[in-house]
Amino acid sequence: MDYRVEELADAAGVGVDTVRYYQGRKLLPPPRREGRVGWYGAHHLERLLEIRDLAQRGFTLSQIRELADAEGDRLLADLAEADAPDPDLDRAELARRADVPELIVDIAVGAGLLSSSGEPGDERFASDSVEMLAAARDLVSEGAPLGELTALAMRHVSNIDSVIDDAIELFKHHSDESGGDRDDLVATMHRLVPVASSLVGRHFERTLRSRALARLADEGDDSDGIVVVARRIGHRIDPVGIYHSSTDEHRTLWIRPEEGFFIVALGAAEIIETSGDGRFTAASARREALAGRVSIHAPSDAPRPVLVGGLSFEAGDDQRSPDWSGFPDSRWILPATTYIETPEATWVTLAAVVSDGEDETEVLEGLKANLQSMDLPDEVAADDDDPVSVGAVVSDDLEYRDLVDEAVSHIAGGHLAKVVLARVHHDDPVDPATVLDRLRHRYPTCAVFAFGVGDRTFLGASPEMLVALEGSQVQTVALAGTAPRGADPEADEGFAQGLLDSPKILAEHGFVVDDITQRLATLGLVGETSPVPEVLRLARVQHLRTPITAKVERHADGGVDVDVLRIASVLHPTPAVGGTPTEDALGWIREHETFDRGWYAAPVGWCDLDGNGELRVALRSALAGPSGVDLFAGAGIVADSVPDDELEETGVKLRALLDVMDR
Numbered sequence: 001m002d003y004r005v006e007e008l009a010d011a012a013g014v015g016v017d018t019v020r021y022y023q024g025r026k027l028l029p030p031p032r033r034e035g036r037v038g039w040y041g042a043h044h045l046e047r048l049l050e051i052r053d054l055a056q057r058g059f060t061l062s063q064i065r066e067l068a069d070a071e072g073d074r075l076l077a078d079l080a081e082a083d084a085p086d087p088d089l090d091r092a093e094l095a096r097r098a099d100v101p102e103l104i105v106d107i108a109v110g111a112g113l114l115s116s117s118g119e120p121g122d123e124r125f126a127s128d129s130v131e132m133l134a135a136a137r138d139l140v141s142e143g144a145p146l147g148e149l150t151a152l153a154m155r156h157v158s159n160i161d162s163v164i165d166d167a168i169e170l171f172k173h174h175s176d177e178s179g180g181d182r183d184d185l186v187a188t189m190h191r192l193v194p195v196a197s198s199l200v201g202r203h204f205e206r207t208l209r210s211r212a213l214a215r216l217a218d219e220g221d222d223s224d225g226i227v228v229v230a231r232r233i234g235h236r237i238d239p240v241g242i243y244h245s246s247t248d249e250h251r252t253l254w255i256r257p258e259e260g261f262f263i264v265a266l267g268a269a270e271i272i273e274t275s276g277d278g279r280f281t282a283a284s285a286r287r288e289a290l291a292g293r294v295s296i297h298a299p300s301d302a303p304r305p306v307l308v309g310g311l312s313f314e315a316g317d318d319q320r321s322p323d324w325s326g327f328p329d330s331r332w333i334l335p336a337t338t339y340i341e342t343p344e345a346t347w348v349t350l351a352a353v354v355s356d357g358e359d360e361t362e363v364l365e366g367l368k369a370n371l372q373s374m375d376l377p378d379e380v381a382a383d384d385d386d387p388v389s390v391g392a393v394v395s396d397d398l399e400y401r402d403l404v405d406e407a408v409s410h411i412a413g414g415h416l417a418k419v420v421l422a423r424v425h426h427d428d429p430v431d432p433a434t435v436l437d438r439l440r441h442r443y444p445t446c447a448v449f450a451f452g453v454g455d456r457t458f459l460g461a462s463p464e465m466l467v468a469l470e471g472s473q474v475q476t477v478a479l480a481g482t483a484p485r486g487a488d489p490e491a492d493e494g495f496a497q498g499l500l501d502s503p504k505i506l507a508e509h510g511f512v513v514d515d516i517t518q519r520l521a522t523l524g525l526v527g528e529t530s531p532v533p534e535v536l537r538l539a540r541v542q543h544l545r546t547p548i549t550a551k552v553e554r555h556a557d558g559g560v561d562v563d564v565l566r567i568a569s570v571l572h573p574t575p576a577v578g579g580t581p582t583e584d585a586l587g588w589i590r591e592h593e594t595f596d597r598g599w600y601a602a603p604v605g606w607c608d609l610d611g612n613g614e615l616r617v618a619l620r621s622a623l624a625g626p627s628g629v630d631l632f633a634g635a636g637i638v639a640d641s642v643p644d645d646e647l648e649e650t651g652v653k654l655r656a657l658l659d660v661m662d663r
Helices: 005-012 018-026 040-057 061-067 073-082 091-097 102-110 131-141 146-177 180-221 241-247 279-291 362-372 399-411 432-442 490-502 503-521 564-571 582-590 645-662
Strands: 032-034 035-038 227-234 248-255 260-264 272-275 295-296 304-312 330-334 337-341 344-352 416-426 448-451 457-463 465-470 473-486 532-539 541-550 602-607 614-616 619-625 628-637
Touching: 005 018, 005 091, 005 337, 018 102, 032 241, 073 473, 091 131, 102 131, 102 490, 146 344, 146 457, 227 304, 227 362, 241 260, 241 337, 241 432, 248 337, 248 432, 248 628, 260 304, 272 279, 272 628, 279 304, 279 564, 295 362, 304 448, 344 362, 399 416, 399 628, 399 645, 416 503, 416 645, 432 448, 432 457, 432 645, 448 602, 457 645, 465 564, 465 602, 473 490, 473 503, 473 564, 490 532, 490 541, 503 541, 503 564, 564 602, 564 614, 582 602
Parallel strands: 227 295
Antiparallel strands: 032 035, 227 344, 248 260, 248 448, 260 337, 272 330, 304 330, 304 602, 337 344, 416 628, 448 457, 457 619, 465 473, 465 614, 473 541, 532 541, 602 614, 619 628
């Protein structure tokens, strides 16, 4: 039986974009072509079902490569041979992205730590090699001797080979003892390898961390300590008013209006800045190191001290406008003063550094005195009923329309499955406080945010959670597919039903869901999803939305192996803001978009010292300064996108902020 791509996707229970994604990764052979139509056969369906089954079992492609051999199970061998995710980096480009000399790449390849595709002299490396090399670079920059680090890595490779050999022998012995055949052996490996790999990996990481921290404690730490005190406030306060009245260089506002939660963070007791492709994991490591230096003197029910900040969409110093100076690759701030309100209570927290030579007790007593004597903000004012305009859609950007047309042609050529293209709209200067006050009333279901640096502010109202971690519970969401709001309830419901009935939109949304669950699996997190998306209604638009949950393991001391920053490192950028395949889409964006995205469409939010927190995708956002405001909006472009429709969609999204900026 022959299938068109839509029929194949339907038969396999996946999205059309998922089929194209696997085909782009060379996990599926190309279809038979008759003119412009591609035909898939029964073997494509069988392979697609096998791949989906392996992914659901948590059996990663890297594990398949380690276990498969030429005489083994054909599927495993085929997948192992095809496992070269985005193998488009040569040695020079890999070294450039990781910011290391090519010598380091040569050493890593020679040690067996990096594998490549291609012939000698023309090797190609997967993009996930960048982070590993960046980690090695950071270790060397912190003083780890290169020779000893290389020797350690080679011993690790040697031992891993032995463990793998022992594991395969164990599986064979188990199969022989139970009288099983080759299929039983493969099934056993499917079931046990992910479990064993996860246990070994967690044990190694936990042991390394505990021994390293113990050794650092024995040798002493010259870093300055930080003391934190907290006080409960007896009344509700106005977060926008506090933010607006601050004269601190660094100011952050985070409000979830519908949930009665906000953070106002002023000043900086500590600033963590990391750069490069490893900026997520480097920030995570420094967050954990910072936690060991903080001494908390607060009631037991006080909230934990938080870090506030964000990361850039892509690492690197892009000199194109807008000017994102002050918003680096990654910045996380432990504030000097923090106001936190939950439905239960309102708190104010002060933090101060204990410098070398200072007496911690004296610093602590001074901080407590400041806390007791400080003038607390007034009670929250009544809701502002300042009317919000409903302006015309901004659809006069013909350059963006032409860019969409070019992208559609590129996708039709088989180079991409999807690319998310953004546009920027410049407008007159605005008062950030007025905009933020209107945003929190107009978008109560969003996270309203502002990150102020000097006289410039990055602000917005994001509907899209990237990830939240509370205790052991991970929450994320797939958000893809957009329709306008209707002028009346009947029209509004018609637009919503159109989202739920559109094969194109459902396929795009389904791919985002599949992609997120597969990314979580790389950290050993099993995502749970609803089979049917829901509709998220905002003031101007509505989206398809599927919540996704997973669980992480907490240690007895409350620590966690994967914090919210590390989870974000595997989720960003999602297909909803980048495209697929990811590296190809990012490369196309880098080459064709004419402006620097900066923190737009990137993770922003907060995390506490235990690794809990919430990061949102900075959509519906703008960069405001004395010379004006730059607003951002984007749309996902696929093979059947219509340029005029995508221009209209981004215009509607721009109005989310323009409506609250217009007088």
